[in-house]
Amino acid sequence: MSFATPTAVAESAHDHFFLGSDHERNERKVWLVIALTASMMLVEIIAGTLYGSMALVADGWHMSTHAGAMLITALAYRFARKHVRNRRFTFGTGKLGDLAGFASAVILALIALLIAYESVVRLTQPIPIDFNQAIVVAAVGLVINVVCAWLLKDDHAHHGHHHGHHQHDSERGDNCGHDDHHAPGMSRDNNLRAAYIHVLADALTSVLAIVALLVGSSYGWLWADPLMGVVGALVIARWSWGLIRDSGSVLLDASAEGEEVQLEIREAMAPTGSKVTDLHVWQVGPGHFAAIVSLTAPEPKEPSHYKALMAQIHELSHVTVEIQRQVT
Template sequence: MAHSHDPHQHAPQRFDRAFALGIGLNLTYVLIEAFYGWQVNSLALLADAGHNLGDVGGLVLAWVAIAAARLRSNDRHTYGWRRASILASFANALLLLVAMGSLGWESLQRLQQPEPIAGVTVMVVASIGVLINAFTAWLFISGSKDDLNLRGAFMHMAADALVSIGVVLAGALYLWQGWLWLDPVVSLIIAAVIVIGTWSLFRQSLHLLFDGVPEQVDLAAVRQYLQGLPGVKDVHDLHVWAMSTNEVALTAHMLIEPLPADDRLLHEVTLELHEHFAIAHSTLQLEAEHGCQLSCARPPASPK
């Protein structure tokens, strides 16, 4: 039996500075938005401030998950707390869907009873939000490609930037044409776009929570590779799952004849799984047809 372990894969890529900066900027913006919303009696700004406060909570959740993933494993948590990153990505997707549902409901209510808005103030405050949210999203864009948890943080900020752009456009058109219905209609369109974009994050994170095979792993190709190895008669109990949002593990039993005298084959297989299938943690058990494992490939010498 052999285990492949890459120590560099255990520590999630560090985005501490990005999280600290993003949380600080967005919390400041929430206070600015809430203050001016109260000053001009704008329900739209106050509601968006509450939504952005929820997104700050999402950033905190993602950051805590990354910190938890760095905790060492022990006898009670042999895998450590890496799965916290999957849970955080699921929670972030769920929060975003709930927030967009709330925004859509509020927009429908406002569409039935349109209200005038303070166009200039709304545009200025929303423009600040575009800059802050877009910058925060940029902080996470590199990590979002490979880490589902960071993708959740990126999606939150990108969604907020999109909402703020919509508010700016709605404010400008309101000042130009005076259309009271424009603000809720734009909000409904933006909410629909964000829900469509978030559904993939929600679906993937839920899939990983139930030990589904990560989408980047072609299980059929992995099985074909293992079954094509010299001497391998059969591969069974093959399992591939995500230990975290950026770590994949594999276990498999391989029926092989004859059993190798050393672990050279195991070393080559685990290296190949890591290099070509991005599986950093693999546990392989070699079995002979009579059920003997690698550990008994060399029988002990008979006592003299």
């Protein structure tokens, strides 16, 4: 039994545009943050080399790791935007940001391990510290990180793209959908979130370093600095794990990501008297979800009927409906 309309073939050719609503703006912000971080990195390395300050050189190379990680974020935005209409990607490039976020989270975890290792070594083998110079370096780094955090603030949990469409299929898989324009749905851009966490991690290390150095210079406690390093590493590791968990869930199409959408679909189908026999919902981009809905009904209607009922679910950007007559 097929419920495909005559326009099915013509309307099946459409774009899977599942990028976030602020994709290009976020990309520009990340490039600006990279420019600020890289500039400060070069200044510290060059100045440290000229003036013989290992503190400056070390902090400069530390900033380079975060600049490199944020480069992953920027390149992911660029690639997703350039290939958004490439039909080789079955469900578009909206999830590329989650892949980049996952990679950045792994790098962040490695940075946390390196900080922890270096801190433990310093605890067991204390070295002399030029407190005044180190405080200046940490303070300058903190200022740069505060500016970068301000640029990226709040955008790591922004809205989805305004463009969505519903594609509904018959029980044989025929297409009979079209493009609709929906209001954006709430979402979290894990790609930008990764850059944001890298900036926060750098800011945290600067704050902890300043506190430890002030305490060390006042009381001569050389162990305060590496102890704060261990604390910072633990906090960064926790942030990293949260990002790995959330971006990994999206990459593995975890149903938990679309629980609210699933509930809305079931509520939309309830008045029809049909029974939802199978339902799969997964995220295909920031603010965009796809779904496969299997229904049985005593008197099945055309897919356009069920499509209209689900049109109010703004986050639902790609839908396949399978309909079967209920056997009594």
